Structure formats: C-alpha cells, structure tokens
Amino acid sequence: MKILAAGGIYIDRTSETVPFIGGHEVAKLIGSHSRHAVHLHTNFSTEAARDTKALKQSLREYGVDPKFAVRVSASYGLIDGDTVVPGSNVFETVSHDRLKKMTDIDLLVLTTDISERDFRMLLSHARRHSIPAIVFTCSEYASYDTTGIDNYVLTDSGVPDYHMHIGEIARTLEAQDIIGSAPVERTRRESVRPPFHAALRVLAQLVAISALLALLAFGVLYTLGLAGNDETYDTYIDPDQAVDHADCSTIAECRALGDDHLEALHAYMDIQDAPHLFVENRTRTAYITYTIRDYALTDPEVHRELPVGSQAEYEEVWDRIVTFFPNEYIDSINRFELFSDGEGGTLAYVDITESGVTFGMDIRDNQDRPSEYRTLIHEFVHVYSLPIEDFSHDGTELEYLKEDTLMSDFIDRFWSRYGEAWIENKFKSDPERQAFYNNNINDFYEPYQATNPKEDFAITFVEFVTSRMPESGNQLKDVKVRSLYEDPELVKLRVDILSNIVEYEKERAVDEAQGKN
Structure with missing residues (x-):
C-alpha cells in the first residue's frame, strides 16, 4: 500500500535529546511499523541545512521517503511549552501540479500542524479521488469538514505535540491493520535510499537559475521600455444599452450616476486613500x-478570546456587508469569521464551497474606513464572480472552471496571451512572480493582481467601483476596467454599491454629530 502522510516539523525547545517533533512523526511510526511505501509531505527548512540533512536521513531510516516534501526559506517551527511559533510549517506549498503526482495514493494520513490551506487541499484531493483519509489533530484549526474521514482529536490544546500521543496514534493505526505492534526490519530492497542523481539535479538547478535570470533581465528591459508588447485591445461599450435600474436606464446614465455617488462620497472619505495590499504565507487564528441566517449573525462560536476590540464592534462589519451589497448577491454566505494573522497580512478572505461561503475578516487590519470598504468590495466580488456552480468540483480552483462563465470569459479575453503556465502564479517563487509582473507591468495596478485571474478580476472591479472610468489609453489594466462597462449588470451593481456606501456614511456622520458613536 502507498501511503502519503502530511505533518509539520517543529523544534522542541524543552528537549535536549529529540530536537524534532510534530506531525511528521506519524509518518515515521507508519514507516517503522509496516512494509508500506510511506511518503511524506512537509516543509523542510533551507536555513538549517545540516539539521535538514540529518532529519531526511532519519526519515529514510524509519522507512519514510521524503521526495514529496518541499524546501522553504524559513526556520523550523518552535514549541516551548504552550508557546508555538509555526515557522516553516505555515508556508502553503501544495499545488495542483504536485497533487497530480499523488493520484496513486492508497491512503492519506494527515495532522493539522501544517498550513491550513494545504491541509484542506490534500483533504479535498482525497475526497475527489476517493482516497481514504485519516486525520489526527491537536486542535490547531478552529474547524474543518470531517465528512467521510476518520478524525481523531488527540487534545484541544492547539499545541502540535503529537509525540506525546504517539501511543494512542499507534493503537488507532494498529486497530485498522495499517501498522503492526512492533517495528519491522526492512530488507535492503524495501529500504528508502537517497537519490543518486545529485549532479543532474545541480545541473537542472543551474539551468533553471539561468532561465530565471534571463526572465528577470527581460522584465527589467520591459520596465525600461526596451521590450514590450504591441497588442491593442478594444472595448465595446454601448452607452445607450438598457440597464434595469430604478434611477437610471442606460449605461451612460448609470455611469454618470455612479460618478455622482463617488463625488458625494468624497465629502466623507477618499475611498482611494488606502492601498490594497495582501501578504501571503501567514498563519491564521x-x-x-458565526452562522448566517436571513442575512443576520447567529450562533457565535467563540474559539478564543478577542485580543483587541469588542465583539459588537466587529459585528458591525457584517452589518456593513449587508448594507453595501444587494441581498441577492450575498445569499450564499452562510458563515462569518473573525480571525487574525497579525497586522499587514491577509486583510480578509472568502472560502467558496458547495456547502456555502465563509467570509472572514481580520480583526487587526481594516482599521480605517477606506481600507475596510475596499477590502469588502474585493471579497464581495470574489463571491460574485466565483459562484460554486461555475466549477465542476467543490472549490474554486481554476483547473475545474467551466466554460462560458464570467471568469472563463475573462481568462480567454485577458489571460490567454500569457500562456497556460502563467494562469496560476500563487505557487511560483517570489522571483518568478516578480518577473511576470515586471514583464507585464502595464497590465496590472499592483503585483498582487498578477497572482491569477481571480485576483485580477477582483482588483479590476475595485478600481471600477471606486474610480471614474479611464477614458483612453491602451494599457491593459485600464482596458479591463473599461470592459466592465460593457456589462449592464455590473454597471447597475456599481451604482447600488456606491449609493449604499454614501447613504451609510451620511447616517454615520449624523450619528457622530449627535454624539451617538
């Protein structure tokens, strides 16, 4: 049987004899107590080369093949009593390309001390391909779907001390005939040996580095105007096209009305004042x-005490969501989550699945109104543009996007020029992503927009709502904004969002003047 185990690696600050602990030890248990082919997904640190080399050797001695593991430029996580520093474990390294190499897995064994996104992707992969899955958890995540999996809660501490529960884990696996009661002696043929193609790997790395340097150089040339793209793009805006709106009846009228609302909003704020920045690879708490029923917050499930602010203060964020956006576009949202990954990380997120949509807001970010409002618009349009019905599998991975949908049309029109390899850039290295952005700098307002078409559409929509239409110019970033004026529904939506924000700000200003807030 071929088993893939996924678990984290942490350094135990309280131990002088066993430095590495974490979920990867489950893989060692299976490898040493069975004759199965055991593979491990984890994140090795490139900043501790000597320790990583020793750990890989130890894994092989226990019958675990680490070839599915990934190297990241971060220190290993640390555990010191109840204090946990995630370190390298928080990096999101599971990609669809890597998942395609795991279709012949017979069993997936997971612990919840890896990146939550990676955990969910692996679990989704198992469900999609009918691979049995076993999860051992120390309650590092608030919640996840346990449908169709064997889920074992070892503790509710949130500390990934799986080594303290190895006996319970062993008994569970033994009861399912996955491991035996005693270690096995692997034959030479069964043992996991290190690869003997280091020279070829070094050569391949040198070739890749050379190619990357060439790509970066081309990006610099493009930025300096020494290379470029001469393509032109057209939009097909019919100013007289009908719009079904009570206050305006054509594209031209609704565009002007939206601009009027934008001008009125300037009396209360400059909604363009805040940068729209995202930082990835942060752990979430x-x-x-909340459960959403009839557009109202219900059944609050408190995972941890709020470190800043009050519950009532953050519940007002949901009130603004319901106020700003028409109900028919947010009726799929059935969960609202207050989380944080620290200041300056992910401002918000949406998780769109067949069971509904979770809308999450960071309690430490979005402290000024322009930033919060732009964030709400950004996440709202993800919900609008990525309905689960547009995908052939649970989730919004672009490889499962159906034809003739809003997002597929957007990709065909504006992303086909880059080639299939550049449709999803989230899992590429920072130099690769920066080179792609530099080489196409006139196509995007900011680097994050070049992550993939989903983020491109969201940031384009934010610009569409919060700015006047760029009248001319052939830069693709402006063309994309103009293209949204081709769609009467989007033009109508712009009017409604801006009108609702203006009315909300008027009421807020009156309340402040009367001393109600």
Whole structure:
C-alpha cells in the first residue's frame, strides 16, 4: 500500500535529546511499523541545512521517503511549552501540479500542524479521488469538514505535540491493520535510499537559475521600455444599452450616476486613500465564527478570546456587508469569521464551497474606513464572480472552471496571451512572480493582481467601483476596467454599491454629530 502522510516539523525547545517533533512523526511510526511505501509531505527548512540533512536521513531510516516534501526559506517551527511559533510549517506549498503526482495514493494520513490551506487541499484531493483519509489533530484549526474521514482529536490544546500521543496514534493505526505492534526490519530492497542523481539535479538547478535570470533581465528591459508588447485591445461599450435600474436606464446614465455617488462620497472619505495590499504565507487564528441566517449573525462560536476590540464592534462589519451589497448577491454566505494573522497580512478572505461561503475578516487590519470598504468590495466580488456552480468540483480552483462563465470569459479575453503556465502564479517563487509582473507591468495596478485571474478580476472591479472610468489609453489594466462597462449588470451593481456606501456614511456622520458613536 502507498501511503502519503502530511505533518509539520517543529523544534522542541524543552528537549535536549529529540530536537524534532510534530506531525511528521506519524509518518515515521507508519514507516517503522509496516512494509508500506510511506511518503511524506512537509516543509523542510533551507536555513538549517545540516539539521535538514540529518532529519531526511532519519526519515529514510524509519522507512519514510521524503521526495514529496518541499524546501522553504524559513526556520523550523518552535514549541516551548504552550508557546508555538509555526515557522516553516505555515508556508502553503501544495499545488495542483504536485497533487497530480499523488493520484496513486492508497491512503492519506494527515495532522493539522501544517498550513491550513494545504491541509484542506490534500483533504479535498482525497475526497475527489476517493482516497481514504485519516486525520489526527491537536486542535490547531478552529474547524474543518470531517465528512467521510476518520478524525481523531488527540487534545484541544492547539499545541502540535503529537509525540506525546504517539501511543494512542499507534493503537488507532494498529486497530485498522495499517501498522503492526512492533517495528519491522526492512530488507535492503524495501529500504528508502537517497537519490543518486545529485549532479543532474545541480545541473537542472543551474539551468533553471539561468532561465530565471534571463526572465528577470527581460522584465527589467520591459520596465525600461526596451521590450514590450504591441497588442491593442478594444472595448465595446454601448452607452445607450438598457440597464434595469430604478434611477437610471442606460449605461451612460448609470455611469454618470455612479460618478455622482463617488463625488458625494468624497465629502466623507477618499475611498482611494488606502492601498490594497495582501501578504501571503501567514498563519491564521480564528476567534469567533458565526452562522448566517436571513442575512443576520447567529450562533457565535467563540474559539478564543478577542485580543483587541469588542465583539459588537466587529459585528458591525457584517452589518456593513449587508448594507453595501444587494441581498441577492450575498445569499450564499452562510458563515462569518473573525480571525487574525497579525497586522499587514491577509486583510480578509472568502472560502467558496458547495456547502456555502465563509467570509472572514481580520480583526487587526481594516482599521480605517477606506481600507475596510475596499477590502469588502474585493471579497464581495470574489463571491460574485466565483459562484460554486461555475466549477465542476467543490472549490474554486481554476483547473475545474467551466466554460462560458464570467471568469472563463475573462481568462480567454485577458489571460490567454500569457500562456497556460502563467494562469496560476500563487505557487511560483517570489522571483518568478516578480518577473511576470515586471514583464507585464502595464497590465496590472499592483503585483498582487498578477497572482491569477481571480485576483485580477477582483482588483479590476475595485478600481471600477471606486474610480471614474479611464477614458483612453491602451494599457491593459485600464482596458479591463473599461470592459466592465460593457456589462449592464455590473454597471447597475456599481451604482447600488456606491449609493449604499454614501447613504451609510451620511447616517454615520449624523450619528457622530449627535454624539451617538
């Protein structure tokens, strides 16, 4: 049987004899107590080369093949009593290309001390391909779907001390005939040996580095105007096209009305004042999760005490969501989560699945109104543009996007020029992503927009709502904004969002003047 185990690697600050602990030890248990082919997904640190080399050797001695593991430029996580520093474990390294190499897995064994996104992707992969899955958890995540999996809660501490529960884990696996009661002696043929093609790997790395340097150089040339793209793009805006709106009846009228609302909003704020920045690879801590019923917050599930602010203060964020956006576009949202990954990380997120949509807001970010409002618009349009019905599998991975949908049309029109390899850039290295952005700098307002078409559409929509239409110019980033004026529904939506924000700000200003807030 071929088993893939996924678990984290942490350094135990309290131990002088066993430095590495974490979920990867489950893989060692299976490898040493069975004759199965055991593979490990984890994140090795490139900043501790000597320790990593020793750990890989130890894994092989226990019958674990680490070839599915990934190297990241971060220190290993640390555990010191109840204090946990995630370190390298928080990096999101599971990609669809890597998952395609795992279709012949017979069993997936997971622990919850890896990146939550990677955990969910692996679990989704198992469900999609009918691979049995076993999860051992120390309650590092607030919640996840346990449908169709064997889920074992070892503790509710949130500390990934799986080594303290190895006996319980062993008994569970033995009861399912996955391991035996005693270690096995692997034959030479069964043993996991290190690869003997280091020279070829070094050569391949040198070739890749050379190619990357060439790509970066081309990006610099493009930025300096020494290379470029002469393509032109057209939009097909019919100013007289009908719009079904009570206050305006054509594209031209609704565009002008939206601009009027934008001008009125300037009396209260400059909604363009805040940068729209996102930082990835941060761990999330969930504080409160609400169930949404009839557009209202219900059944708050408190995971941890709020470190800043009050519950009532953050519940007002949901009130603004319901106020700003028409109900028919947010009726799929059935969970609202207050979380944080620290200041300056992910401002918000949406998780769109067949069971509904979770809308999460960071309690430490979005402290000024322009930033919060732009964030709400950004996440709202993800919900609008990525309905689960547009995908052939649960989730919004672009490889499962159906034809003749809003997002597929957007990709065909604006992303086909880059080639299939550049449709999803989230899992590429920072130099690769920066080179792609530099080489196409006139196509995007900011680097994050070049992550993939989903983020491109969201940031384009934010610009569409919060700015006047760029009248001319052939830069693709402006063309994309103009293209949204081709769609009467989007033009109508712009009017409604801006009108709702203006009315909300008027009421807020009156309340402040009367001393109500």
